[in-house]
Amino acid sequence: METSLNTKDFYYDLPEELIAQTPVEPRDASRLLILDKNSGAVSHRHFHDVLEYLKPGDCLILNDSRVLPARIYGVKEETGARVEFLLLSPKGNDIWEVLAGPGKRAKPGARFSFGDGLMTAEVLEIVEEGNRLVQFSYQGNFYAVLDQIGQMPLPPYITHKLEDKERYQTVYSKEVGSAAAPTAGLHFTKELLKQVREKGISIGYVTLHVGLGTFRPVSAEKITDHKMHAEHYWLPQETADLINTTKKNGGRVIAVGTTSCRTLESVAKKEGCIKESGGFTDIFIYPGFSFQVLDGLITNFHLPESTLIMLISALAGRENVLNAYRIAVQEKYRFFSFGDAMLIL
Known part of the structure; x- marks a missing residue:
């Protein structure tokens, strides 16, 4: 080579x-x-x-x-502060590695609600590169719920909304x-x-x-x-x-x-x-x-x-x-x- x-x-x-x-x-x-x-x-x-x-x-x-419509927007349950998660990879048992922003709101133990409660999440731990391991809870099928609440994770250079x-x-x-x-x-x-x-x-x-x-x-x-x-x-x-x-x-x-x-x-x-x-x-x-x-x-x-x-x-x-x-x-x-x-x- x-x-x-x-x-x-x-x-x-x-x-x-x-x-x-x-x-x-x-x-x-x-x-x-x-x-x-x-x-x-x-x-x-x-x-x-x-x-x-x-x-x-x-x-x-x-x-x-x-x-995956992997970008989801939600609120921190205790404070109502806004948060954005980007789902990166499934780890089994409804645990996902996610990119959380702003990160300071997503400390281990923090709980979040998405889609007016259609899905909730608890941060389990912080892993490499500052990503979070998160446990999700929801009713029904995970991907069906994600389809309802998630947005496409368009690349950063696309600034227009996808219709x-x-x-x-x-x-x-x-x-x-x-x-x-x-x-x-x-x-x-x-x-x-x-x-x-x-x-x-x-x-x-x-x-x-x-x-x-x-x-x-x-x-x-x-x-x-x-x-x-x-x-x-x-x-x-x-x-x-x-x-x-x-x-x-x-x-x-x-x-x-x-x-x-x-x-x-x-x-x-x-x-x-x-x-x-x-x-x-x-x-x-x-x-x-x-x-x-x-x-x-x-x-x-x-x-x-x-x-x-x-x-x-x-x-x-x-x-x-x-x-x-x-x-x-x-x-x-x-x-x-x-x-x-x-x-x-």
């Missing part, structure tokens, strides 16, 4: 007005930048044109994780558990997926629950000093069979999103092949990485100096990627979660 790269080598200049605040309608009307990973050549299309670049015998791998919660979910989302959307998939409509299948391109699903660490900037100067957060993944046998058959028949495996990519490459690294597998992955993909599974990637435009821009640089070359980003800025593409897409082949 290339070890001489610094975080600043993945910087690019982005005018703030190019950060998309709202999604495009319909979903597949967003723009699509095509990047040839070998030559670095760039062309400009719309997302629904993706069909022209997919061939019969290829397969698309989609992450079917669904975002329709479903616009921060993919049309194929199923397995609840992400703290952020696998955003490359937001561009697909049900109709476009139908057309993909009709063209003879197979679709397989993996699950990777996206953690908030996705948005954490890389603070280490050398990228090799950066520690990735772990995320839970699952690759079913059905998807493993599909990938292996595609490869055997000379088709290409194209991941939709960096989360799908990380799942596939994690399994290949851990198992030595593609087969049913689950667990936690903290795989960090940067230039010098040798891809075992991936032939192509559909992805959004990522933050400067992020692990995600490092991942796509591993696939298409840092210079090619930074050049494509410079062109995207000139052409006024929309960036980040609700922005436009890129196809790397």
Whole structure:
């Protein structure tokens, strides 16, 4: 692996007005930048044109994780002081690790009420990074109550209110558990997926629950000093069979999103092949990485100096990627979660 790269080598200049605040309608009307990973050549299309670049015998791998409406607002029972919780990960028995703000109100033993009492919570302890372990109480189904009282945990750079919660979910989302959307998939409509299948391109699903660490900037100067957060993944046998058959028949495996990519490459690294597998992955993909599974990637435009821009640089070359980003800025593409897409082949 290339070890001489610094975080600043993945910087690019982005005018703030190019950060998309709202999604495009319909979903597949967003723009699509095509990047040839070998030559670095760039062309400009719309997302629904993706069909022209997919061939019969290829397969698309989609992450079917669904975002939790994980941001909840409530009051401290003794004082009525307002508090915000962001649910990070379940620990079993209705205990969750949460990010609490303001933290000084959430000391061990403190009790809170959410949604006019639909859910209550008691802080059990303070854990690493100042997060809280919290015990929730409620009537009925936890996720049903959360659906009533929770809001989507939109990334910090999106300041507009989201009118329709479903616009921060993919049309194929199923397995609840992400703290952020696998955003490359937001561009697909049900109709476009139908057309993909009709063209003879197979679709397989993996699950990777996206953690908030996705948005954490890389603070280490050398990228090799950066520690990735772990995320839970699952690759079913059905998807493993599909990938292996595609490869055997000379088709290409194209991941939709960096989360799908990380799942596939994690399994290949851990198992030595593609087969049913689950667990936690903290795989960090940067230039010098040798891809075992991936032939192509559909992805959004990522933050400067992020692990995600490092991942796509591993696939298409840092210079090619930074050049494509410079062109995207000139052409006024929309960036980040609700922005436009890129196809790397």
